[in-house]
Amino acid sequence: MSDKQTVVEVDQLSVSYDKTSVLWDLSFAVPRNKIVAIVGPNGAGKSTLLKTILGIIKPISGKVSFFGNNPLSKVFKKIAYVPQKDSIDWDFPITAFEVVLMGRYNHLGRFKRVRQADKEAAMQALELVGMKELAHRQIAQLSGGQQQKLFIARALVQDPDIFLMDEPFTGIDMHSEKTIVHILQELRHNGKTIFVVHHDLNTVEKYFDWIVMLNICLIAHGDIKTTFTHENIQKCFGKRSVLFEEASKLSKEHLEGIIK
Numbered sequence: 001m002s003d004k005q006t007v008v009e010v011d012q013l014s015v016s017y018d019k020t021s022v023l024w025d026l027s028f029a030v031p032r033n034k035i036v037a038i039v040g041p042n043g044a045g046k047s048t049l050l051k052t053i054l055g056i057i058k059p060i061s062g063k064v065s066f067f068g069n070n071p072l073s074k075v076f077k078k079i080a081y082v083p084q085k086d087s088i089d090w091d092f093p094i095t096a097f098e099v100v101l102m103g104r105y106n107h108l109g110r111f112k113r114v115r116q117a118d119k120e121a122a123m124q125a126l127e128l129v130g131m132k133e134l135a136h137r138q139i140a141q142l143s144g145g146q147q148q149k150l151f152i153a154r155a156l157v158q159d160p161d162i163f164l165m166d167e168p169f170t171g172i173d174m175h176s177e178k179t180i181v182h183i184l185q186e187l188r189h190n191g192k193t194i195f196v197v198h199h200d201l202n203t204v205e206k207y208f209d210w211i212v213m214l215n216i217c218l219i220a221h222g223d224i225k226t227t228f229t230h231e232n233i234q235k236c237f238g239k240r241s242v243l244f245e246e247a248s249k250l251s252k253e254h255l256e257g258i259i260k
Contacts, residue, residue, distance in 0.1 A: 005031045006068060007162060007193045008053065013062035015045070015052055021216060022048045026062070028212060028221040033191055035184050035207065037198045037224075040214035041237055046197045047084070049214065050164045053195075054081055066162070077106050080155035082165040085148055090140050096150050097135040100125050103157040125153040130179060145176025152183060163187065163194040170199070181207055204228055 008030045015023040023045040030036055038046045051057045053064050055072045066075045080103070103125070104118040126132045129149040134142065142150060148168055155163055169177050184194050184207070198204065204211065204224065211227050213219040213236045220232040 007032050007034075007066065008195075009065045010049075010053075011063050011065070013052065013059050013064065015048055015057060015059045023052070023059075023214075024217050026214075026218045028218060030193065030195075030210060030212075030221075032193055033188055034193050034210040035188050036193065036195045036210040036212060037204050037208040038195060038212045038214065039198055039201065039204065039236070040219070043216075044214045044236075045216055046214055047166050049212075050081070050166055050195065050197060053164060054079065077158075078161040080158045080160040080163050082148075082151045082155050082163065082168055084166045085144065085151070085171060088147070088151070090142075090147065092139070094139055095136050096126065096131060096139060096142065096146075096153075097122055099139060099150055100153045100157055103154040106158065121157050122153075125157040126150075128156060129153045129183065143173075143176075145172035145179075148172050149176065149180065152180065156183075161192060163192060165194065165196045167197050167199065169203075201233070 006029045010026050010028050013023060013026040014021065026049070038049060040046055048057060052059055053072075055076070063071075065071060066078075072079075100122040101114065101118065104114070104121060123132060123135060126135050129152055131146060131149055131153065134146065139147065139150065148171075152165075152168065155165075168180055172180075184196070187194055188209075196208070198208070205228060209224050210222070211224050212221045213227070213232055215236050219236040220227050
């Protein structure tokens with residue numbers, strides 16, 4: 001893959017917690033303009049991979065580069081992070097609008113003063129996720145789906161080229177999930193690349209066009225059509241893949257209405 005095509009390249013990356021390997025010797029590259037699923041069993045290192053890409057966690061070896069051979073320090077303004085919903089203190093006294101406005105921090109001028117343009121950008125982002133009317137509502141009063149869309153709005157207002165989303169579909173209703181999928185598709189259409197830690201294997205082929213399959217080591221990566229195979233699912237999930245196949249049969253009709 002040429003440098004012009006590559007958004008993120010992971011090279012021999014290893015991460016450990018207290019001498020226990022969490023990620024081991026990962027190497028892969030992801031092209032531009034993809035919606036990328038990061039899948040694997042619990043404890044496979046999915047969230048750790050996102051945090052290492054972000055520089056929150058330091059690897060014991062290897063590196064991550066962006067847009068060719070650029071380090072994070074040169075491109076961090078081009079990356080937005082949507083954390084797990086459960087990691088947020090939803091009782092903090094702040095409105096939806098104020099949360100989204102935080103995403104404009106890197107765009108503020110020398111004196112870090114919020115401009116009218118920043119306020120307008122925040123409102124536009126809330127409108128894009130269908131939450132403009134909830135702009136001045138306290139975040140504790142939002143539903144699970146609204147909370148998730150709120151942090152996607154905060155990411156949108158940063159105008160990044162890369163989105164890193166940690167389990168954005170967890171704990172939300174089907175309508176909110178459908179809305180978020182539509183947003184991801186629009187981002188891809190506009191040339192963005194989106195990484196999503198994802199658990200529901202039944203929706204992988206519907207939502208994503210690229211995949212990274214992890215189980216501490218890299219199991220497989222590449223185009224959904226050629227990579228998300230029965231063989232690779234078995235390698236990644238072991239006996240759990242049998243449960244996946246059974247669940248797929250039971251939920252096929254239920255899933256048809258998610259995306260047309």
